[in-house]
Amino acid sequence: MTKNFWRTWGVSIAAGILILLAFLTGDVDITGGHDHGGGWNHIVLADYLLLAATVVAGYQIVVSAVRALRIKHISIDLLVSVAAIGAIILGNFWEAAAVTFLFAIGGALEKATLNRTRKALSDLVDSAPETATKLNPDGSTETVELWELIPGDTVLVKNGEQVPVDGRVLSGRGGVDEAQITGESVPAEKAEGSDVFAGTWLRSGLLRVEAVGIGSDSMLAKIIHRVEDAQDDKARTQTFMEKFSQWYTPGVMVVALVIGLITGNVELALTLLVIACPGALVISIPVSIVAGIGRAARDGVLIKGGEYLETAAKVDLVIVDKTGTMTNGRPELTDVISLDSAYTEHDVLTLAARAETASEHPLADAIIRGARNRGLEIEHVEIAEPVTGKGIYAEVDGHRIAVGSADLLDGEVDSAPILKLNELGRTAMFVGVDGWAIGVVAVADTIRDDAPAAVKALHDRGIRIVMATGDAERVAANVAAELGIDEVRAELMPEDKLDIVREYQEKGHTVAMVGDGVNDTPALATADIGVAMGAAGSPAAIETADVALMADKLPRIPYAFGLARRxxxxxxxxxxxxxLTVAVLFAGVFAGDVTMALGMLVHQASVLLVIAIAMLLLRPTLTEDEVTAPRAEAVREAVNS
Known part of the structure; x- marks a missing residue:
């Protein structure tokens, strides 16, 4: 067995063996003393064994109580110490042994559970690489310690190896398992120019990587630091409970003393000390916080601490941007319409794409990509004439092709198709051949595949969504209508988002602001909860946001709030x-049905129960990948129909 096992369970096992040996002598009577009358007058072997068990199990408890007293703190350990010592003085060796043994077991269980709930952090620490394969300028390779690398060095990562540094792929291609960083179960494809992170694993291919972040400068190290701080951070409820126990514990001692003096029943007073231990009350909150933050970290969601976890559970309004958050952030081809029966939609798109190969306009790239995604072969044109603010002319197979506004065409043109598409928030352009309109192509910033699922999940949790964007009112309204967003604020300046956050806070809402952690810093800082999306690779986002989503996945937003509520x-x-346990035990003591040992047993059972309930938070519940893309496509089809 490991050294950590004996450090956690050694005392409990030793005390348990001594108690078992005492029972094997046949002289132990759990109703008090032993069958020779009990007390110090007729001490037998079983009593010596029980005393030894009490010392073994209770030594550290007494030491902890004394240390707490030195800093003027009356701890739970003091209650147990006084009760155990009192039981020994009264000659009730079984009660003393049982109380200290059960308390030691409870402490070991708490320690073991907290270690397990911190497994997300230990997994991250264990995943930190220690060596790297350095590629020298002469083409040779050598295995070096991480501290021997400097930024700019080139490392070689082979299939099945761990990426040792944060860096940029210089050459090669492969699939990288980034679960430790982003929580994603599917390997991310990496090629030249892609960013990679230390602690991830190359599952296929071969990569040459330029080192950028090494050791403590890596994203993994920053995540470990953030999770460490977060799990140690106290929630407001936990702080209140600790203050409560500071008054509760000495109060219990006074009450027990008064009852003992009034009744003359010392054992009753000592039993009250035992059953009044607020162990379950004290452990219930930190173990829940550690488990919740640990589960979130394993799923790629970094929560700043217990206080922010509690606040996130109260969020009832989320403010999101449109471009790059609810949409993909770049224009895509959305519509191709033929206006002339002599030309198919493919013909229209091919001519438009060929003409746009000579353009540097951002919309030109969307048309070309759209054509190639549909399997069309697009050849570059050699003769073209851009027309500022209107579009472009190009020579294609001896014909003059125009892509742009109606001003590029001859005669009267029916603008109805353009206007209809514009009303839907799309940018539409005529395609003309020798001055005659043959079709229309349209592009738009398309809605992300996972946006409908995220919006529905937020609504299912009773959270209202406000989209705040600098885009045009018409475009924003169409996106909001398609997604079912509750309210739209369009044509905003960056500073306007801050005013919107304050406006809703004044109305009594608990507001979450979703941003990138840099551009929206004022609004993120003012919101009750600032959420940074796609924080992997952005140390600033991890440091400034209250909740940082490592993967750029919208469903992680409702997941984070749902986990906080759980x-x-x-x-x-x-x-x-x-x-409730303390109340029932108090009633049982005054009814004469609860002994000191039974009280401690029930008390420790309640500790075990609250720990077990908290550990349910460690169960994986993230199922976003099953509902994103199919649902998004279904929603779009329904809207379009």
């Missing part, structure tokens, strides 16, 4: 269980 709900359930 975590807070778990905290509340655990608090209720802890308080």
């Amino acid at each position: 975590t807070v709900r778990t905290m509340r359930v655990n608090i209720a269980i802890a308080l």
